[in-house]
Amino acid sequence: MKFQCPGNPLENYTSRREFLYVGLLGSVGMALPQFFGSRANAAMKQLPRHTPVAESVIHIFLPGGMAHQESFDPKPFAPAEYRGPYGAIDTAIPGIQFGQFMKETAKIADKISIIRSMSHGEAAHERGTHNMFTGYRPSPALAYPSIGSVISHELGPRNDLPPYVCVPNVPNEYANSGYLSSAHGPFAIGSDPSRGDFKVRDLNLSKDVDHARFERRRSLLESVDDHFRTLEKSDALDSMDEFYQHAYKLISSQKAREAFDMSKEPDKIKNEYGKNQAGQRMLLARRLVEGGVRFVSLTAGGWDHHDNIKAGIQKQMPDTDRAIAALIRDLDRRGMLENTLVMVSTEFGRSPKINPNGGRDHWPRVFSTMLAGGGVKRGYVHGASDSLGGEPEEDKVGIQDLAKTLYHQIGIKAESEIMSPGERPIEIVDGGQVLDAILERKA
Secondary structure: OOOOOOOOOOOOOOHHHHHHHHHHHHHHOOOHHHHOOOHHHOEOOOOOOOOOOOOEEEEEEEOOOOOOOOOOOOOOOOOHHHHOOOOEEEOOOOOOEEEOOOHHHHHOHHHEEEEEEEOOOOOOHHHHHHHHHHOOOOOOOOOOOOHHHHHHHHHOOEOOEOOEEEEOOOOOHHHOOOOOOHHHOOEEOOOOOOOOOOOOOOOOOOOOOOHHHHHHHHHHHHHHHHHHHHHHOOOHHHHHHHHHHHHHHHHHOHHHHHHOOHHHOOHHHHHHHOOOHHHHHHHHHHHHHHHOOOEEEEEOOOOOOOEOHHHHHHHHHHHHHHHHHHHHHHHHHOOOHHHEEEEEEEOOEEOOOOOOOEOOOEEOOOEEEEEEOOOEOOOEEEOEEOOOOOOEEEOOEOHHHHHHHHHHHHOOOOOOEEEOOOOOEEEOOOOOOOOHHHEOOOO
16 A cells, blocks of 8 residues: 655655654644655755845735725825725825724834835736735646745744744635645644634644653654665655654744744733734734744735725724734834834735725726835835826836845845746746835845
8 A cells, every 4th residue: 555645755665654654743733745745846046045134024915805095005085986985094104194994004104115006917816816925927837836835945944933834724725835845835823813712733742642652653763764764775755854853843842832822922912913813813923933933924804895895994904904003013112023024915906996886896907015124114105006096107016026025035036946846947936126115225
């Protein structure tokens, strides 16, 4: 009997050792496919790395397509059918206004940058999501890795923590590892941190496996691997060993467990973020990057407001606004904002004109993205949409530009190449330019 896992370098090996791996990994609580991978995905064109400005990234994704008119780019002087149901408020940046329900983010606008001229031309949810998670337009021929997976591949783990974590779950298929090994896929915590019974899966041993038994399994596995390595002279076992060591460190590290432990946070801080999904997800994200996670991806709310955008914004925006502002303030007072890049993005914008149902439809021609920390300018607005919020008016920004800027700030040369399964080298980002104008200092 053999496991049939496509692309698995161990698939032709004897089942005895494979079952030992299954037994061990079952005790860790992680799935076997997460550990299969080939070193064929080593980087092809590795350009010299520069010193990173950001050490970690927090990606806050607003699924469904948040309206730029009701958030970062209101149009208070447009006709009523374009302006929408709500007004605009002043921010800490002189002359710049945000939507009426972004009161807290408006107060910390002098700590962030807003791109008001994002554009990618993909009006379908799945295609827009693909763009924002990978920096690539979708292709029928190739599954591109997410930005988090590329960072995992290029930089690896730190402080016994997974390099790439999704809160609470992997939000969509494009947040995965694509053509990279599944070892570079996200670690999903599996439970929402706003729940009273919040507990991260995979951080504890099974009830019938204590630490002594776990150590015996580990020792047995090492002995078997030594034997097979001698017989087979294969570096596939070395690759498996690397993945196994990451799992062992995660389950045995007190530091790793504490990073996920929300009980360590005082109520004052939890209240500041908001005891709701948006607030507690962002608070956990701060704990994770503080502990050493390189890339945290989380979602907040639902923003597909084809109908009654007035009620939708009133329901969704206050919690999200409060949590974003709390995260920026918290990172700043802890001295972490300079080395943590925060990105708030969405699939696309919404149509300039309110539709007959009182909502806005999909509109990828122009929308807004927020960046903060990680060497990004404070109190800066890049680009502009036209007077009705329908087209970029100046400094149009594409998905390649945004992805290349993010990679640049964390120390990855986006022109580097990674080998795809078809033995074809693929650039991390194909095209685009680093947005120098938005950066306080270049990496």
